[in-house]
Amino acid sequence: MARIAIVGVGAIGSVIAALLQSTEQHELVLCTRRPLPRLDVETPGRSIHVHYTNITAPSQAQPVDWVIVATKTYDAPGTAVWIEHLCRQGAPVAVIQNGVEHRERFASYVPADRIVPVIIDCPAERRAPDSVHQRGPVELFIEADTLGRSFGMIFDGSGAQITLTADFLSAAWRKLCINSAGSISALLGKPAGVFQDEAIGRATLDVVRECAAVGRAVGAILDEDLPQKVLAQYRNFPVDSVNSLLADRLAGRPMETDARIGAIVRFGQQHSIPTPCNSLLLSLLEAI
Numbered sequence: 229m230a231r232i233a234i235v236g237v238g239a240i241g242s243v244i245a246a247l248l249q250s251t252e253q254h255e256l257v258l259c260t261r262r263p264l265p266r267l268d269v270e271t272p273g274r275s276i277h278v279h280y281t282n283i284t285a286p287s288q289a290q291p292v293d294w295v296i297v298a299t300k301t302y303d304a305p306g307t308a309v310w311i312e313h314l315c316r317q318g319a320p321v322a323v324i325q326n327g328v329e330h331r332e333r334f335a336s337y338v339p340a341d342r343i344v345p346v347i348i349d350c351p352a353e354r355r356a357p358d359s360v361h362q363r364g365p366v367e368l369f370i371e372a373d374t375l376g377r378s379f380g381m382i383f384d385g386s387g388a389q390i391t392l393t394a395d396f397l398s399a400a401w402r403k404l405c406i407n408s409a410g411s412i413s414a415l416l417g418k419p420a421g422v423f424q425d426e427a428i429g430r431a432t433l434d435v436v437r438e439c440a441a442v443g444r445a446v447g448a449i450l451d452e453d454l455p456q457k458v459l460a461q462y463r464n465f466p467v468d469s470v471n472s473l474l475a476d477r478l479a480g481r482p483m484e485t486d487a488r489i490g491a492i493v494r495f496g497q498q499h500s501i502p503t504p505c506n507s508l509l510l511s512l513l514e515a516i
């Protein structure tokens with residue numbers, strides 16, 4: 229049994245809490261900014277009522293065995309004080325976020341060798357602070373080092389697909405390539421149906437090609453036909469499906485533009501790979 233704290237109990241943090249509860253192995257501590265008296269997660273198979281201790285101030289935190297951070301990328305600085313209290317005895321921190329800079333983002337708060345970067349595939353949204361809809365199965369991509377393996381093991385019996393990979397870099401850039409296309413619909417303010425348009429399709433291929441070129445320059449191994457696969461994936465989504473960047477824009481929340489498009493542009497500059505499409509998308513979305 230492990231005592232596990234989750235910081236960032238939104239869509240993904242709640243899905244993770246429900247998975248961990250389903251193992252019937254762990255004690256959960258949910259760290260929230262406002263009291264969270266109950267939490268229900270509707271998964272594709274069943275509805276899970278999560279049992280936990282809730283704390284709303286870092287000063288209430290006792291040391292735990294694991295900390296899982298599942299905030300939006302731009303909220304990383306706000307987690308520092310939670311990490312400081314929860315990790316007083318050296319607990320490792322698993323960062324479940326999009327982007328390719330998990331360790332860099334948390335380097336000021338946790339020693340790099342205690343950070344486990346995690347990529348999650350799972351469509352989920354919050355209907356209300358205490359109610360989350362998980363719309364599909366969960367797959368976690370975790371680096372296959374010692375700490376990553378032990379993080380994967382806390383999900384034993386949960387039903388989540390755990391993929392331990394010796395090449396986390398490629399997994400993270402592959403996901404970034406998929407996410408890069410989402411910035412087009414976020415800019416247009418239109419759901420996935422927009423990808424059916426031929427011209428938008430060509431623009432999508434250009435955006436994803438740039439991301440893949442930067443990823444390869446950084447060292448990721450990415451299929452040559454990844455841009456075509458990404459476009460086909462978006463064209464297969466229900467026409468009204470909304471990616472998280474667009475969802476944030478429509479809800480008036482900040483968008484993870486820096487961790488997603490910003491990273492493509494930054495790494496492109498570092499490796500002398502031109503990224504004109506992504507640079508334009510970044511400036512336009514940031515102007516919004």
Ligand SMILES: NC(=O)c1ccc[n+]([C@@H]2O[C@H](COP(=O)([O-])OP(=O)(O)OC[C@H]3O[C@@H](n4cnc5c(N)ncnc54)[C@H](OP(=O)(O)O)[C@@H]3O)[C@@H](O)[C@H]2O)c1
Nearest residue numbers: 236237238239240261298299300303306325326350351352
């Ligand atoms: N949702 C998806 O389908 C999906 C799929 C794959 C990957 N991801 C990635 O997973 C990450 C999390 O996304 P999400 O959709 O779960 O975001 P979300 O629903 O917006 O949840 C983020 C949570 O973090 C909390 N938070 C922020 N700062 C905090 C702080 N200082 N202390 C405590 N809690 C804090 C927020 O609390 P408040 O309620 O107080 O604002 C919110 O509950 C992102 O990087 C996202 O790109 C999401």
